Each structure stands twice: as structure tokens, then as C-alpha cells.
Amino acid sequence: MSEPATQFELPSRSVFEPPSYPNVWFYVHDRLAASQDAAVSFMTGWLREQCGITDDFGHWKPPEASDSQARLGGLQPWQGGTDPTLHHAHDLHIRYYYVALRQTGKHHVTLRGAEGGSERYHRFAGSVHYEVADEHPAHPYIDDCPYCGRAGSYAGADGLFAGVHEPLGLELLLYGTIRGEAVARPDGRPVGGVQLMKETHALHIERIRPARPDMNIVDLAVVLIGPRGS
Numbered sequence: 001m002s003e004p005a006t007q008f009e010l011p012s013r014s015v016f017e018p019p020s021y022p023n024v025w026f027y028v029h030d031r032l033a034a035s036q037d038a039a040v041s042f043m044t045g046w047l048r049e050q051c052g053i054t055d056d057f058g059h060w061k062p063p064e065a066s067d068s069q070a071r072l073g074g075l076q077p078w079q080g081g082t083d084p085t086l087h088h089a090h091d092l093h094i095r096y097y098y099v100a101l102r103q104t105g106k107h108h109v110t111l112r113g114a115e116g117g118s119e120r121y122h123r124f125a126g127s128v129h130y131e132v133a134d135e136h137p138a139h140p141y142i143d144d145c146p147y148c149g150r151a152g153s154y155a156g157a158d159g160l161f162a163g164v165h166e167p168l169g170l171e172l173l174l175y176g177t178i179r180g181e182a183v184a185r186p187d188g189r190p191v192g193g194v195q196l197m198k199e200t201h202a203l204h205i206e207r208i209r210p211a212r213p214d215m216n217i218v219d220l221a222v223v224l225i226g227p228r229g230s
């Protein structure tokens with residue numbers, strides 16, 4: 001785990017004023033995408049095609065300062081507990097942030113490469129979480145759910161959103177797992193997650209300690225994507 005804001009020059013939350021600091025940052029090498037626009041299309045398109053994460057809400061959702069959003073629904077249906085009205089499936093929900101970064105010139109960054117040269121990346125951010133399905137009357141919180149609630153290693157979490165839903169969403173997005181177990185899509189295929197990209201691209205996932213005061217999250221990752229063989 002590395003220190004924030006130094007190596008990756010992560011922008012301040014005030015750039016776009018979302019309620020939560022975005023917990024996943026996509027850095028797409030300029031040999032894969034010639035602009036930030038192309039990087040956003042590439043990455044959100046990959047997540048839609050490979051993992052089924054798409055905007056199928058069909059109704060207005062609060063953007064919370066984001067530029068677009070998407071989800072993967074119907075996950076891990078829970079039918080435990082005594083109250084059937086609390087039975088629910090889950091959404092992986094992500095909001096994407098890119099326009100404000102572009103407007104403030106923070107949409108690309110040059111990093112030192114492994115061999116000492118410099119590598120140019122286009123970047124944008126996401127805020128991802130795992131929650132009770134959007135359509136469920138109890139959306140987004142059911143506290144005692146073994147999947148999305150304060151259970152297991154998350155039993156002592158302070159906030160259900162920042163302490164449980166966000167770290168679970170990041171785990172599922174990156175690795176295709178919830179609490180270490182592989183999650184299947186409603187059609188039975190695995191979610192897979194961003195780590196699948198290592199089969200086709202040079203992929204590096206860096207977990208960062210969100211120590212800066214504006215980083216009101218508990219887990220943070222930078223995803224570096226480059227062409228294979230770079």
C-alpha cells in the first residue's frame with residue numbers, strides 16, 4: 001500500500017465535490033486511448049461488455065456530481081431472516097467522474113515508468129459501492145444482511161456506506177468477489193472484475209491508504225492499464 005497523492009498525484013475532492021472521494025481511479029495509457037474521452041469510452045465499455053456493468057436504471061438517479069453511472073444488478077439474492085419483505089438482491093453501483101477533471105486540466109498525468117522513462121496516462125474516477133437493489137423499498141441499507149450489511153469482518157464498521165458498501169463495491173469491481181467469494185451474474189457467469197484485464201492488457205492495481213483529509217473513504221485503488229508488452 002502506498003501513500004496517497006504523491007506517486008499518483010490524485011486530485012482533491014473539491015475538483016468535483018462528490019459526497020464521497022472517488023474510491024477507484026482509472027489511469028489509461030495514452031498508447032491505448034488518445035484522449036480522456038477515449039479512455040472513458042474504453043474503460044466503461046470494457047466494464048459493460050466484460051462484466052455487465054451498464055446503465056439500466058430506467059429512471060432518474062441522483063448523479064451526486066457524477067457524469068454518468070452504471071450498475072450490475074440481481075446479485076447474491078438473500079432470502080434469510082424472518083421478514084420476507086427484507087429479502088433482496090444486490091446492485092454493484094458505480095458513478096463515473098470525468099468532466100470536471102478535464103475542465104481543471106487534471107485529466108492526464110505523467111508517471112515515472114519502471115525503466116525510469118515517463119509514461120502518459122489519461123485518467124478519470126469512479127465511486128463504487130455494493131448495496132440493496134435500487135428497486136427494493138429498503139434500498140440502499142439492510143443492516144443485518146450477511147452480504148451487504150454489518151457482518152463478519154465488517155461487523156464493527158462505523159458507517160454502513162463508507163465502512164461496508166464502498167469497500168465491498170471496490171472488492172467486487174476489482175476482483176469479482178464479495179467477502180472473498182466469487183460472485184455470479186444472474187445468468188451464472190462470474191462477474192470477474194477488472195483483474196480479468198490482465199489477460200489482454202498490462203494491468204496494475206495499486207491499493208492506496210486514503211490518508212488525506214479530503215479522502216472520506218476507507219479503501220482506495222488506482223488501476224493502471226497499458227498495452228500488453230509495454
Ligand SMILES: [Zn+2]
Pocket residue numbers: 093129131140
Ligand atoms: Zn447506489
Ligand SMILES: [Zn+2]
Pocket residue numbers: 078088089090131132142145146147148149
Ligand atoms: Zn444485502
